[in-house]
Amino acid sequence: MIEAKFIVERSDFKLTVDFQMPEKGVTALFGQSGSGKTTTINAICGLVKPDLGTIRINGHTLFDSDKGINVPTSKRGLGYVFQEGRLFPHMTVQENLFYGMKSTNISIPAKEDVINILGLAKFLDRKPLSLSGGERQRVGIGRALLCSPKILLMDEPLAALDVARKQELLPYISTLKDILKIPIIYVSHQIDEIMHLADTLILLNNGEIVAQGPVSEVINGGNNSSYFGIGVKSSFLTCTVDNHETEARISNLKFNGGSISTKFIDKPIGTKVRAKIRAQDIAIALKQPSDISIANIFETRIHSIEKNDLDFMDLQLKVKDTIIWSRLTRRSVSNLQLTPGQKVFALIKSTAIEVLG
């Protein structure tokens, strides 16, 4: 359990955070540049000293301004992956990897496992300068893991990479997230990365936490959409793979509210996945339609109707406990005379569903 409650005050900036983090899983810190994401993790690992507050990990106090406790970074035992890699240029990949490794606890995680999972075996004797950006980040991740950290902090590890390198590195991080038994704090201003990786989301704006909770709740939640960009308003369903219809190239996923069909995904039954559906891809019908190609039809209730800046209307619908969003034109809303509380059918094309790792 990570408990952080502190204030960092600078002449032109004030950061106030108060959050708790579970012992496992990925917690994303999301916000625009200057919102205080990096300062938050720097304070957790001791590179920035808060002016006030406490930081505790598993009941162990790392910082307490009242008691005058400030454990130095080198003794906090946290792994840090930096945006720019920060590999030591005068050392080989191998020397970088083993820099923080203590001879006493090399077993967890085992040296070879880290090297294999991150695919580093063939670079061990090379110098960082001769590696690509993505390869350098993998070394940076391995280096942090090999000192057996209690938490892994990642500061926008993909931000300095081009799209191709991002696509190359993302699967490695996804794999780690499933294997590692330690919590990860993942800083990013790319909502796509967060949807791929995070379980919990902390939304920062101007040095303050504006929302925190499970990723789908925070992103689907009504008041936060402006932070994620209104053009990409989407619903997120946390699902498990239920069964495959191999002939039809379709997979059926279960979520808290029913079952949904998507294009075939190559994952074993029982795998947890996330489905993303853009609001403009969900249509509304007053009666249950028949003779229609759309396979996913849910009986829902309109929870609220919001006007958005694009001159469309966003309908918040509830399928049991799951929130989904549908974006309609004003004409459609008035033609169908839609009002909050009304029972309607939400229609979702299987091909419009994007399944994330």
Place this chain on the structure above:
Amino acid sequence: MLNFTPVEIDALYLTLKVALFSIAICLPTGILVAFILSRTSFPGKWLLDGIVHLPLVMPPVVVGYLLLILLGKRGVIGEWLYETFNITVAFSWTGAAIASAVMAFPLMVRAVRLSIDSIDQGLESAASTLGANRLRILLTITLPLSLPGIIAGTILAFARSLGEFGATITFVSNIPGETQTLPLALYNFTQLPGDQTPAIRLLLISLVLAFSALIASDVLARRVNKRLGVNNGGAR
């Protein structure tokens, strides 16, 4: 031509000895001061910075005279040294080494400091997240990465010591076999009328010495840069 005269051998040997001792004094203290100036802040730092650079802007004769006042047998520190330890540096080769060291010190500090300044402090933070304490960071990150500057500073200081004249002659005089280094011997010969051969021979020796130092520094710098994984010629 290759048969050195006793005067030349004495001068050459003494010059090298003085320069090497001067480096031995400058190197550890220079790195320490450079590190302090680059990585710490404290009230009165400007004063330390000023004192370090003083020999660079003062006439060498003034530095030599100042050393004489401080370290001479009747000097403020010199008298105490003589009475407590029976040590005297005035008019001896150790005094020449001290004079050289003082003159070369700012060059050493400047080169090393520039080098430390240019190291990304993020690398040091990264090392601390990996569990390294300040000493380990200094030894494994800061010093190795500032090696080009340390080499450049050493060569500069060495060359400065080879050529030291004003402060040396003022502080320890021009005693053959004790304080008469190459420049001082050369000066002596130029003051004598008649045959200029001895002076020209000394000039050639000085030239060869200076060139060797330059080439050595270049070779060393290339090798270090290769090890550091950077690839930009020399570090001078």
